[in-house]
Amino acid sequence: MTITKICCIGAGYVGGPTMAVIAQKCPHIQVTVVDLNQERIAAWNDADVNNIPIYEPGLDEVVQEARGRNLFFSTDVEKAIDEAEVIFISVNTPTKTYGKGKGMAADLKYIELCARQIAKIAKDNKIVVEKSTLPVRTAEAIKSILDHTGNGVQFQILSNPEFLAEGTAVNDLLFPDRILIGGDTAVEGQKAIQALVDVYANWVAPEKILTTNVWSSELSKLTANAFLAQRISSINAMSELCEQTGADVNEVARAIGMDSRIGPKFLKASVGFGGSCFQKDILNLVYIAKSYGLQEVADYWEQVIIMNDHQKRRFSSKIVQTLYNTVADKKIAFLGWAFKKDTNDTRESAAIYVADDLINEEAQLSVFDPKVPFKKVLADLDYLESRAPSQNQQHIRATASAYEACEKAHAIAILTEWDEFTTYDWQSIYNSMQKPAFVFDGRNILDADHMKAIGFVYHRIGM
Numbered sequence: 001m002t003i004t005k006i007c008c009i010g011a012g013y014v015g016g017p018t019m020a021v022i023a024q025k026c027p028h029i030q031v032t033v034v035d036l037n038q039e040r041i042a043a044w045n046d047a048d049v050n051n052i053p054i055y056e057p058g059l060d061e062v063v064q065e066a067r068g069r070n071l072f073f074s075t076d077v078e079k080a081i082d083e084a085e086v087i088f089i090s091v092n093t094p095t096k097t098y099g100k101g102k103g104m105a106a107d108l109k110y111i112e113l114c115a116r117q118i119a120k121i122a123k124d125n126k127i128v129v130e131k132s133t134l135p136v137r138t139a140e141a142i143k144s145i146l147d148h149t150g151n152g153v154q155f156q157i158l159s160n161p162e163f164l165a166e167g168t169a170v171n172d173l174l175f176p177d178r179i180l181i182g183g184d185t186a187v188e189g190q191k192a193i194q195a196l197v198d199v200y201a202n203w204v205a206p207e208k209i210l211t212t213n214v215w216s217s218e219l220s221k222l223t224a225n226a227f228l229a230q231r232i233s234s235i236n237a238m239s240e241l242c243e244q245t246g247a248d249v250n251e252v253a254r255a256i257g258m259d260s261r262i263g264p265k266f267l268k269a270s271v272g273f274g275g276s277c278f279q280k281d282i283l284n285l286v287y288i289a290k291s292y293g294l295q296e297v298a299d300y301w302e303q304v305i306i307m308n309d310h311q312k313r314r315f316s317s318k319i320v321q322t323l324y325n326t327v328a329d330k331k332i333a334f335l336g337w338a339f340k341k342d343t344n345d346t347r348e349s350a351a352i353y354v355a356d357d358l359i360n361e362e363a364q365l366s367v368f369d370p371k372v373p374f375k376k377v378l379a380d381l382d383y384l385e386s387r388a389p390s391q392n393q394q395h396i397r398a399t400a401s402a403y404e405a406c407e408k409a410h411a412i413a414i415l416t417e418w419d420e421f422t423t424y425d426w427q428s429i430y431n432s433m434q435k436p437a438f439v440f441d442g443r444n445i446l447d448a449d450h451m452k453a454i455g456f457v458y459h460r461i462g463m
Contacts, residue, residue, distance in 0.1 A: 001195040003029055007084035011035035011073060013169075013276065013345060014131055014162050014417025015090030016054055020062045021173040023071035023205040032072045032080040044073035050320075055344040055371050058170040081121045083189060086196065088160075089114045089142075090131040095280050104287035106280070109185050115145040118155075125154045127192045131162060132217070139182075139214045156192035158183045159214045161221030164276060167342030179209045182217025222281045222288075226301055229278040233307040236349040239269040239462030240314065250444060269462040271312040271415060271442030274339030274348040279305060306370065312350050315413075316357035318459065319440055323411060328362035333409040335402055336416020336443075337369040337377055344371040350442065351415035352380045355396065360386070365396040368405040374398035403429060411438035417445050430454050435438055 002270065006022065008015045011033045022033040035041050043053040049060040055294075064069070074080060081087060091110040092451055096102050118128060122141040128146065130139060141158045146155040159182035164172045179200045193211050200209055212220070239249040249269040257264030273279075282301050289298035319329050339349035346352065359381075367377055374397075381392045399405040403420070406412055406429045414421060422445055430437050439451055441460040451458040 001085070001191060001194055003085050004197055004297045005084045006032070006086045006154060006199075007080040007087065008033045008088040008090055009035075009077065009117075010054075010088075010090035010092070011037070011040050012090065012092065012134070012387045013054055013166065015088065016044065017056055017059055017164070017169045017181055018063075018131065018162060018173060020059065020066060020071060021170065022199065023066035023069075024062050027066075027070055029199065030070050030072070031066075032074055032084070034074050034077045034080045036075060037075065038075055041073050041075050051293045055342075056167070056169045057342055062170060073075065077117065078121050081118055082123065084126070084173060084198075084352065086127045086129060086132045087118060088129045093132045093280075095283055101287050104283045104290075106284045106287075108141070109141065111138065112145065115142045116340040117152075119146050119148075119151075119440050122151070122153045122155075122354065125156075127156050127158060127195060127308070127434075129158045129160045129196065131160055137215060154188070156189055157214065158186065158192055158196055159217035160196060161217060163221070163224060166345050167168075174203070176204060176208060179204055179219050180220055181209065181215040182212045182440075185213055186439065204403045222285050226285055227279040228266050228275055228306050229282055229308070230301075232268075232270070232273045232278075235267045235269050236272065236311045236461075237307050239311075242462045252462075269444060270311075270350075270417075271315045271354065271461065272308045272349050272350040275345065279308070279348050286380065309333070309353075312353045313357065315350070315442055315461075316354045319358065319411060319413060319438075320361055320437060320438075322384060322457075322459065326361070327358055329364060329411075330410040331364045331366060333402075333405040333412045334365055334367040335369075335412060335421055336418055337367055337372045337380075337453075338416050341416055341418045344376075345374055346372055346380050349380070349415070353386070354413065354415060354442075355381060356384055356386050359392065359395045363395065366399055366405040366409065367396060368399050368402045369416060372422065396462070403432070407432045408434060409437075411440060413435070413440045414444060414445065415442050417443035421445060426451065426456075427454050430456060 006029055008019045008366060015033055019031050019033045019377040040053050043051055046052060047065045054062055089111060091114055093106045093108060093111060096105045096107040114216060128142065139159055143155065143157045144145045161180055181193050181196050183189040197209050235253055238252060239443045242252060253267040256262050257267050282305055286302045323330060334351060337349060337351045338344055338346055358365060375400060402424060436457050438457045444460050448458055448460060
């Protein structure tokens with residue numbers, strides 16, 4: 001089977017970049033990304049590619065090359081589904097906020113709505129690809145919905161999880177460690193797998209394209225994120241011990257990272273991990289384990305989340321304690337709001353929770369992030385429902401520059417590791433602040449000796 005038309009339902013952080021790269025590398029395939037959010041689709045179609053809704057280094061260039069040639073963004077979902085041979089489902093799968101599994105299980109209502117829409121519209125055989133991160137055996141539910149349409153259309157369900165890191169997503173798509181495709185072991189399932197393999201083979205070496213059964217593929221995605229988050233929580237647990245013993249967590253991380261069995265990646269101590277996947281996927285894994293009665297397995301993985309939450313609370317508590325046990329009416333500058341550098345994604349960002357804690361202590365926050373608009377900052381805080389939106393607005397404001405954010409501040413909290421923060425004139429910032437001037441480096445990006453020489457009371461994670 002030769003693929004000529006692909007549809008992707010969902011124009012978010014996964015669907016948009018993934019489809020843009022497929023379109024760039026497969027000019028013979030028409031790729032249409034659809035979403036009911038008209039504002040988002042309009043942004044993807046903006047004549048100025050600097051205004052596309054997702055910031056990823058290099059993504060604007062990829063979109064510029066392919067858009068209008070064989071890459072299209074549309075709100076006409078039905079037309080795209082009808083014409084495509086392959087339909088990617090890349091919609092949000094948030095943690096449930098209601099009912100059974102509240103706070104842990106993935107909410108699959110958007111996945112089910114997609115499946116029912118595909119079943120309703122499809123007039124010929126389709127390959128449906130799970131791109132969203134899903135619980136094990138979700139494919140079974142999707143296939144059950146699709147196979148009971150009564151219109152005689154045959155569907156093959158594939159699992160093709162994404163392993164992108166935000167901030168390096170384009171590079172991850174162009175030069176992936178692996179492409180994982182899971183499908184039915186029967187003949188028709190293998191044909192569907194091969195059809196998708198042939199798409200990726202336009203730029204990915206054959207040895208990097210792995211095929212499995214669909215259940216292994218689904219679980220591999222959750223497992224990968226759980227292992228990566230586990231490493232972060234592990235080094236963060238050691239950072240607290242380092243602070244008590246006089247060890248330096250950076251030196252510890254470097255020492256153990258040189259062990260080839262461990263390796264250096266994801267051993268950077270920080271205020272905690274964020275993003276759309278790590279917490280959600282681990283909670284999902286915990287829920288699945290509990291649903292099968294595997295309590296010890298569930299407890300093991302839940303501890304990764306417990307440690308991450310502790311690290312964020314510990315950081316905000318350190319600020320309060322160091323500032324003489326009160327931050328009421330004190331100005332604290334937040335440098336960074338995104339959950340990591342080189343992205344405008346703020347989901348589960350540590351900054352949100354640290355800010356929430358400090359507002360509870362009546363602090364006045366001044367925020368600067370080079371890519372996150374202030375309306376998103378307010379929306380993130382309002383989502384927590386810790387207090388009325390009007391109260392949030394009384395305690396936080398945005399600034400046009402980091403220098404403005406820091407002026408007359410009692411303390412600075414670095415919450416995102418943006419490269420530009422290391423290039424600032426820190427002497428000038430020090431001169432503009434209240435004294436003593438405190439810096440709490442939640443990403444360990446500044447030179448401690450240099451900051452102390454200027455006059456800052458400098459604190460960083462794990463030292």
